[in-house]
Structures are given as structure tokens and as C-alpha cells.
Amino acid sequence: MSAKVIDGKAVSERVREGVRQEVDHWxxxxxxxxxxxxxLVGDDPASEVYVRNKRKACEAARMRSIHHELAAxxxxxxxxxxxxxxxxxxxxxxxxxxxxxxxxxxxxxxxxLIDPLKDVDGLTPINAGLLSQGREALVACTPSGVxxxxxxxxxxxxxxxxxVVGRSKLVxxxxxxxxxxxxxxxxxxxxxxxxxxxxxxxxxVLVAAVGVPRLVNADMVKPGAVVIDVGINRVxxxxxxxxxxxxxxxxxxxxxxxxxxxxxxTIAMLLxxxxxxxxxQAAIR
Ligand code: NAD
Numbered sequence: 329m330s331a332k333v334i335d336g337k338a339v340s341e342r343v344r345e346g347v348r349q350e351v352d353h354w355x356x357x358x359x360x361x362x363x364x365x366x367x368l369v370g371d372d373p374a375s376e377v378y379v380r381n382k383r384k385a386c387e388a389a390r391m392r393s394i395h396h397e398l399a400a401x402x403x404x405x406x407x408x409x410x411x412x413x414x415x416x417x418x419x420x421x422x423x424x425x426x427x428x429x430x431x432x433x434x435x436x437x438x439x440x441l442i443d444p445l446k447d448v449d450g451l452t453p454i455n456a457g458l459l460s461q462g463r464e465a466l467v468a469c470t471p472s473g474v475x476x477x478x479x480x481x482x483x484x485x486x487x488x489x490x491x492v493v494g495r496s497k498l499v500x501x502x503x504x505x506x507x508x509x510x511x512x513x514x515x516x517x518x519x520x521x522x523x524x525x526x527x528x529x530x531x532x533v534l535v536a537a538v539g540v541p542r543l544v545n546a547d548m549v550k551p552g553a554v555v556i557d558v559g560i561n562r563v564x565x566x567x568x569x570x571x572x573x574x575x576x577x578x579x580x581x582x583x584x585x586x587x588x589x590x591x592x593x594t595i596a597m598l599l600x601x602x603x604x605x606x607x608x609q610a611a612i613r
Contacts, residue, residue, distance in 0.1 A: 331555075331580040332481070339480045340473075340592035347599040348389045354606065355390070362421040362606040363392035364448065364598075365414045369407060370400035370430045379426050385595045391602060394420060404433050408441055415443040421609065422448035422602040427498075445609050448601040451497065459505045466601050466608075471502035473593025474535060474556050475510075481582050483554050485510035489530050493517045493544065493570070494537035499558055503535050524548070536570035546575035555583045558590045 355361050364386045368379045383393040396410060407429070414420045423446045429435045439447075444454035450468035458465035478485065490512040494500035500516065507514045517527045528534055528548040536544045537558035549555060559570030569586030577583055584590055 329551075329578070329581075331577045332582040333577070334477050334481050334556075334582055334584045334589060336473075336477060336584055336589040336592045339477055340596040343476065343593070343596035343600060344385065344389060347596070347603050350603050351390045354603070359606070359610065360419070361390060361392050362602050363394055363419050364422045364424065364602045365394040365396065365417075365420045367396045367398070367407070367410060367414075367423070367425045369398045369402055369426070369433060372428070375426045375428075382424065382595055382598060385599060386602070389599045391421075391599070392419070400430050401432070402430075404438070407433055407438050411438060411441045415441075415446060420446065421606045422446050422598075424449055424598070445612075446605055448598055448605055450502070450601065456497065456502070459502060462505075462509055466605060467506065468498060468502045469594045469597040469601060470499050470537075470558060470590060471506055472597040472600070473590055474503055474558065475506050476593060476597065477556060477584060477590065478533065478554070481554065483533060483582070485512045485533065488512045488532040490514045490533040490535070491517055491528055491531035492535045492537065493521075493524070493528065494535075494539075494558070496537065499537035503537065503558075507533070507535075538570040540570055541568050542570070542572040544571040544576065546572065546579045549576050549579050551579050552581045553579075555580045556590060557584050557586050560586060560591060 366379050386393040414423045423442045425438055427435050439451050440453055442452055444452050447455050447466050450466045455465045490507045492500050492503050495516050495518045504514050504516050517524055525548040529550050531553055533554045535556045541561040541563050555576055557569035557571040561568050567587050
């Protein structure tokens with residue numbers, strides 16, 4: 329059996345088109361176009377590419393993109409002052425502080441300064457806490473993208489055994505919360521898990537968010553499982569995920585490729601979050 333390949337590019341395009349239409353209706357109803365402020369500190373080449381792509385996607389969705397670039401040696405006070413200014417600016421709907429930040433800046437501390445209603449990355453302690461309580465929140469983009477792919481693939485989550493490999497704030501933990509909210513029975517595996525293969529083999533739904541090329545191989549996958557690969561690893565042959573795609577494809581029922589799986593979903597969900605933030609802010613004005 330060869331798995332169905334879940335096409336993240338196609339799903340992300342549908343989400344982006346949906347957001348674009350939502351923005352059109354929102355503006356036609358007399359509201360200002362949502363504005364996404366991106367803050368880039370330093371000149372990390374990968375971060376520059378990510379931010380450029382986010383800005384382009386924002387403009388394609390007919391939202392406003394407001395960009396701030398700060399030098400690599402900028403002090404923490406200056407970053408904090410900029411975030412406070414963006415918090416107070418009514419034209420700014422969403423604020424995205426591109427991570428990682430240079431070492432003199434505490435990324436967690438700066439993220440925590442973002443107004444939770446403008447936290448389109450879903451990484452402030454308030455939004456992470458609301459998510460863990462199962463309440464309305466702005467949810468981190470990549471985990472939201474994982475859930476959107478599972479929905480589009482028609483995967484039944486109620487009562488399913490789900491295993492998430494990785495427990496980061498950015499991906500693993502929010503994915504766990506989102507799967508729990510869908511009534512899956514969720515196990516979190518991580519770097520200290522004993523017998524990772526045995527834990528993974530329990531999974532009807534297996535999500536890998538590790539950062540180790542092809543860590544999850546066919547022996548670790550139950551026949552008929554749905555496998556979502558969040559990993560993006562640069563190796564000699566190019567980009568690969570945390571899952572051995574070719575081996576696992578012969579055993580799973582459905583699988584996401586890398587590239588073209590979870591990756592394109594992150595920006596799509598960022599746009600969806602920015603639109604959602606506009607509605608949340610309008611509701612309290
Ligand atoms: P991270 O380094 O913050 O966390 C990695 C997690 O994996 C940790 O919780 C750690 O305990 C676990 N881990 C490490 N080695 C392990 C091992 N040998 N066995 C089991 N668990 C192990 O990484 P992250 O930010 O969560 O990102 C994970 C991967 O997802 C990376 O490849 C990253 O590039 C990718 N990523 C992709 C997107 C996207 O848009 N598709 C977004 C964010 C991250």
C-alpha cells in the first residue's frame with residue numbers, strides 16, 4: 329500500500345484564498361484592511377527570507393504589511409519600546425517578532441510584551457495558557473496548520489491514539505493541546521523518551537516535530553497511520569523532514585511531504601490569525 333500524500337501546498341492556497349475573500353468582505357463592510365507588523369532584528373539570512381515571504385503573502389491577501397528592521401546590535405529596551413508602540417497603534421492588527429533574536433535579546437521576554445489580541449504567532453503566555461485551558465485563543469501558526477491538514481484529509485481524531493514527537497513551545501506543545509481539544513488520546517515523546525519506536529508504533533496519528541533528519545522510519549509506524557512531518561532539515565540532497573518519507577509512505581495511510589506539506593501552511597495560518605485578530609479587536613472596541 330502506498331500512502332495518500334497530503335498536499336499542503338494546495339490546502340494552503342485554499343486557506344489563503346479564503347482569507348483574501350474575508351479581507352475583501354471586511355473592507356467592503358467599512359473596516360480598515362488588517363495590518364501585520366513584522367519586526368526583524370539582525371540579518372540572519374533564513375529569517376530575512378521568512379519575513380519577506382510573510383510580507384508578500386500579507387500583501388497578496390490584501391492586508392497591509394508594516395515592516396521594522398533593527399540592527400543586530402539593537403538593545404532589548406529599543407525592541408521593547410517598538411513592541412509597545414505597535415501595541416498602541418490602531419493601524420497594527422498583528423505583531424510578529426521574527427525568532428530567533430540576537431543573543432542580547434530575550435525572545436521570550438519580548439514575545440510576552442505583545443498585546444495578546446495582536447499576538448498572531450500565538451506565542452504569548454496568555455494565548456498559550458488560553459489554548460491549554462481549551463479557550464478561544466490566537467493559536468501558533470504551524471500547529472494550526474497541522475490541524476488544518478488533518479481536517480482536510482478527513483482524519484478521525486476522536487478517541488484516536490496520537491503521538492507527538494517533540495515538546496517545543498512553538499510546535500510540539502500546542503499540537504498536543506489541539507489534538508486533546510479534538511478528543512484524541514495524546515502521548516508526547518521527546519529527547520528523553522525511552523524506546524521512541526515503541527511509543528510511535530501506538531499512533532493512529534503521528535506528528536513529528538523534532539529537527540532530526542528522517543528520525544521516524546517505517547519500523548516506527550503502525551500500518552495505516554496518518555503521519556504529519558513538521559521537520560525541515562537541510563541536508564546535502566536538499567530539504568528533508570523528520571520522517572523517512574519514502575520508507576514510511578509504503579506503510580502509512582496518509583503522509584505529508586517535505587517540502588510541500590506543513591511548511592506552506594504556516595504562512596497561510598498567519599494570515600488567518602491576522603484576520604481573526606482584526607475581528608477580536610473590533611469586537612471589544
Ligand atoms: P525544537 O528544537 O525547539 O524542539 C525539538 C523537540 O524535539 C524537543 O522538544 C526535543 O525534546 C525533541 N527531540 C530532539 N531530539 C529528539 C530525539 N532524538 N528523539 C525524540 N525527540 C527529540 O524544534 P521546533 O521548533 O519544535 O522544530 C522542530 C522541527 O520543525 C524543526 O525541523 C523545525 O525546522 C521544524 N519547523 C517547521 C515549521 C514549519 O513551518 N513547517 C515551523 C517550525 C518548526
